Amino acid sequence: MGPDPTLFEERHLKYISVLGKGNFGSVELCRYDPLGDSTGELVAVKRLQHSSAEHQHDFEKEISILRSLHHDFVVAYRGVCYSQGEEDAGASSGQRRLHLVMEYLPSGCLRNYLQKNKERLDHKKLLLYAWQVCKGMDYLGSQRYIHRDLAARNILVENENRVKIGDFGLAKILPQGKEYYVVQEPGQSPIFWYAPESLSDCIFSPESDVWSFGVVLYELFTYGSRSHSPTEEFLRLIGPSNPPLVVYHLFKLLKKNKRLPMPAGCPIEVFVLMQSCWSFLPCQRPRFCTLAPQIEVLRDSCCK
Numbered sequence: 001m002g003p004d005p006t007l008f009e010e011r012h013l014k015y016i017s018v019l020g021k022g023n024f025g026s027v028e029l030c031r032y033d034p035l036g037d038s039t040g041e042l043v044a045v046k047r048l049q050h051s052s053a054e055h056q057h058d059f060e061k062e063i064s065i066l067r068s069l070h071h072d073f074v075v076a077y078r079g080v081c082y083s084q085g086e087e088d089a090g091a092s093s094g095q096r097r098l099h100l101v102m103e104y105l106p107s108g109c110l111r112n113y114l115q116k117n118k119e120r121l122d123h124k125k126l127l128l129y130a131w132q133v134c135k136g137m138d139y140l141g142s143q144r145y146i147h148r149d150l151a152a153r154n155i156l157v158e159n160e161n162r163v164k165i166g167d168f169g170l171a172k173i174l175p176q177g178k179e180y181y182v183v184q185e186p187g188q189s190p191i192f193w194y195a196p197e198s199l200s201d202c203i204f205s206p207e208s209d210v211w212s213f214g215v216v217l218y219e220l221f222t223y224g225s226r227s228h229s230p231t232e233e234f235l236r237l238i239g240p241s242n243p244p245l246v247v248y249h250l251f252k253l254l255k256k257n258k259r260l261p262m263p264a265g266c267p268i269e270v271f272v273l274m275q276s277c278w279s280f281l282p283c284q285r286p287r288f289c290t291l292a293p294q295i296e297v298l299r300d301s302c303c304k
């Protein structure tokens with residue numbers, strides 16, 4: 001029974017930089033360097049910011065979800081790190097802080113990658129990424145997980161031929177015998193990736209993940225453009241309105257079958273696929289297991 005490779009000792013975890021801020025936590029680039037000679041591996045460490053008891057509980061659930069996932073197109077769990085932290089070392093609380101250790105993907109998130117590499121990413125490559133996200137999401141659904149925050153900012157790039165789904169901070173497990181999940185908090189992730197039923201009734205399901213996948217397809221074929229982002233396009237459609245009513249106006253225009261426009265240069269077959277993910281009724285949306293082969297066909301037929 002050798003040492004537990006999923007247990008990282010705080011004293012060997014060398015902070016390098018902040019990679020980004022998540023829903024309640026931040027993710028840092030660290031080197032796990034037990035030999036102290038900088039030969040250790042780079043890892044991504046997620047720490048909770050202001051950790052309330054509820055956030056800690058949600059974080060523990062996020063960790064247990066990620067620990068249970070093993071797939072080529074899902075960011076890999078590496079382990080956990082318990083830190084005593086100097087601030088509470090002496091404190092009688094003695095409560096240990098828990099940190100999530102994940103693999104580090106040096107090419108960063110898909111949204112930025114698309115912006116930076118627009119010139120050398122052809123449609124075949126975009127459809128490869130789309131297919132991989134589909135396969136990863138089909139696997140997630142097979143484990144009865146709902147991601148709830150599928151967006152290009154939450155997909156990581158391993159290399160130019162491989163992407164992985166990340167950020168399980170909002171993921172939920174479908175209770176046995178239930179096909180959807182109702183959340184209490186309206187959710188803080190941008191509403192422009194949300195299905196209508198999520199906007200109106202906080203209902204999330206594999207079908208609402210498919211809606212978000214359609215928006216990821218849109219992001220792929222706009223190469224992560226800021227000026228034509230889902231947020232910008234929907235705000236253009238909604239017109240000037242004060243913040244609290246945006247959700248209402250967004251739902252209203254989705255009800256009237258208004259959708260994101262076809263990205264410039266996007267093959268019509270891809271736009272048709274995007275639109276099928278945006279069927280108002282969840283039951284009319286394709287499933288990830290049927291989307292993947294459809295994307296393969298498009299990949300083989302599109303030359304560019």
Ligand SMILES: C[C@H](Nc1nc(-c2c[nH]c3ncc(Cl)cc23)ncc1F)C(=O)NCC(F)(F)F
Pocket residue numbers: 019020021022026027044075102103104105106107108109153154155156165166167
């Ligand atoms: C809050 C964190 N944000 C960021 N992370 C990284 C990153 C690069 N390389 C990485 N390798 C492993 C991880 Cl977990 C993150 C990164 N880059 C920019 C970010 F803004 C995050 O988790 N984002 C969700 C997802 F990981 F899916 F992109």
